[in-house]
Amino acid sequence: MVSKNTLKTIKSLATKKGRETHKQFVVEGYKSVCELLETTLEAVMVLVTEGLDTIEGTQCETITPKEMQQISSLKTAPGYLAIFKMPETHELPQTGRILVLDDIQDPGNLGTIMRLCDWFGISHIVCSKNTVDHYNPKAVQASMASIGRVHVYYTDLEKYLSQLQLPILVTAMNGTSIYKNILPENAALVLGNESHGVSSAIMNLGKAYTIPQYGTQTTESLNVATASAIILAEWLRTTET
Amino acid sequence: MVSKNTLKTIKSLATKKGRETHKQFVVEGYKSVCELLETTLEAVMVLVTEGLDTIEGTQCETITPKEMQQISSLKTAPGYLAIFKMPETHELPQTGRILVLDDIQDPGNLGTIMRLCDWFGISHIVCSKNTVDHYNPKAVQASMASIGRVHVYYTDLEKYLSQLQLPILVTAMNGTSIYKNILPENAALVLGNESHGVSSAIMNLGKAYTIPQYGTQTTESLNVATASAIILAEWLRTTET
Incomplete structure (x- = not known):
């Protein structure tokens, strides 16, 4: 039995304001929930629609299909929903391979990029302050649980990149071919906004590369x-x- | 002035059945409409929400915002919508570079793949009969007008690939690294379903490659x-x- 108040709180996590107030976010779908439970993230609650199997080894609360649909951000609720605590933020990364995102707006794109970074073993994504929130339900969904393994930061990119002791590779329409030179192993690789690309202030800080x-x-x-x-x-x- | 009946017909193009009946499909958004008008596709009608600029050099019909929202497949209608005739289907490609899709289900994925093929100059995509319809509004949207330049075919893949006089490259989880050998220039490259990958019958027809x-x-x-x-x-x- 889950109280109405709790359901209301969960529903509020669909918005950035709600997530920031409660320092929690939501993930849906059996596979994503199970995978995130295996990471270092701390689960607050796992909810399952009554009639479905619960998740082995995990304390699950059952709710009605109607309640599940009310708190789901998906058109058809998959029936498994978990609330996780946002992990503590770390210091900004200064070495290794860093992916930098300048004002990415689409949560699906951000989620897909998190999944890609996870696949390629890149642990740090540094975003401009105007980049979409990575705890947005659509971003979490598209990340396929990679959100539990990749660290995402939000900061003033100009300031951050100016002090960084690493080569800065900027993707642009008119740069050097990515196949022409070997890219430096440790670097910050910058990708830009869906419509406008990388802002000119940041473009000036690095070398432009093109596919x-x-x-x-x-x-x-x-x-x-x-x-x-x-x-x-x-x-x-x-x-x- | 557009009749209620015409609006009803346009609305019916949101479904595969409706598209097949009328041999027409819909594209929305100023940029996509303009780009598709530049291709060899034949436009049946271009609709613009009243108050918005019409498209230069094109005969546009204006409709009310309410009417536009009713026929739009997007949550917020962008205000520009065109209906195009489906082009005649060609003979299945037998040479060159061919992308083959085995049961891709997500229209957004299919649209993104059309856009990629267009970028890479690959003109032919051969799909299994169970692959999602490429005239699905979400596929058209994600293709960003590439649907006007890339040819998409639906056929029995096993039969098609069995008679094809080209190397068949199949993507799988446990194949040879794509970086190990140079891929043959002319070939059929097969990508599989989002959950199950390439079916085993087709897997047996080619050589497996992995990222x-x-x-x-x-x-x-x-x-x-x-x-x-x-x-x-x-x-x-x-x-x-």
């Missing part, structure tokens, strides 16, 4: 998540193999 | 659209540069 295009010139640019996939793969390929 | 993973073993697999991005980039890099 070569083989189609016709009329082709739309690449989506930021697929561009990330290509550049991250190339970064790892040239320095890890 | 190396650098993260921990607990990591979720890559999303099919980001996996496509990485493999297509590598395919083009090794054979075009």
Whole structure:
């Protein structure tokens, strides 16, 4: 039995304000919930729609399908929902491989990028303050539990990158081909906003790189998540193999 | 002035059945509409919400915001919507670079893959019959007008691939690294369903390739659209540069 007040609190976690007030966020779906339970994140509560199997070895509360749909951020609630505490924030990373995001707006893109970083063993994503919140339900969903393994930070990028003792690689439409030189192993790789790319202030701090295009010139640019996939793969390929 | 009946017909294009009946599909958004008007696709009608600028050089019909929202498949109608005729289908491709999709279910993934193929100059995507319809509004949206430049076919993949006189490259979790050998320039590259990957019948027809993973073993697999991005980039890099 879960109180109405608790359900109301969970519902409030759909908004950034609610998440910041309670320092908690929501994940949905059996697989994502189970995977996040395996990480170092601390679960506050696991809810399962009555009639579904509970999760072995985990204390689950059952609620009605109607209650589940009310607190779900998905059109059709998958029936498994967990609330986790936001982990403490760490000091900004200063070494290694760092992915930097300049005003990414789409939570699905951010989630996909978290999943990619996890796949490629990149643990740190530093975002501009205007980048979408990585605890947004759509970002959490698209991250497929990678949110429990990748550290995401929000800061003033200009200030952060100016003091960083690492090469800064900026993705742009008119840079050097990513295949021309071997990318430095330890660096900050910057990806920009879906419409405007990387802001000029940040562009000036690094060296511009481009994914070569083989189609016709009329082709739309690449989506930021697929561009990330290509550049991250190339970064790892040239320095890890 | 657009009749109620016409609006009803447009609304019916949101479903596969409606699209197949009328042999037409819908695209929304100023940029996508303008770009598709530049392709060889034939526009049936272009609708603009009253108060917005019409598209230069194109005959536009204006409708009320309410009417636009009713026919839009987006939560917030962008105000520009065009109906295009489905182009005639061609013979299945037998040479060159062919992307093959085995039961891709998510229209957003299919749209993203169309956009990627367009970027990389790959003109042919051959899909299994159970792959999601590429005229699905979400697929059209994600393709960013690439749907006007890339040819998409639906067929019995087993039959098609069995008669194809090209190497068949299949993406799988346990194949040879895509970086180990140079991929053949002309080939059919197969990507599988989001949950189950490539079906075993098709797996047996080709050679398995894998994107190396650098993260921990607990990591979720890559999303099919980001996996496509990485493999297509590598395919083009090794054979075009």
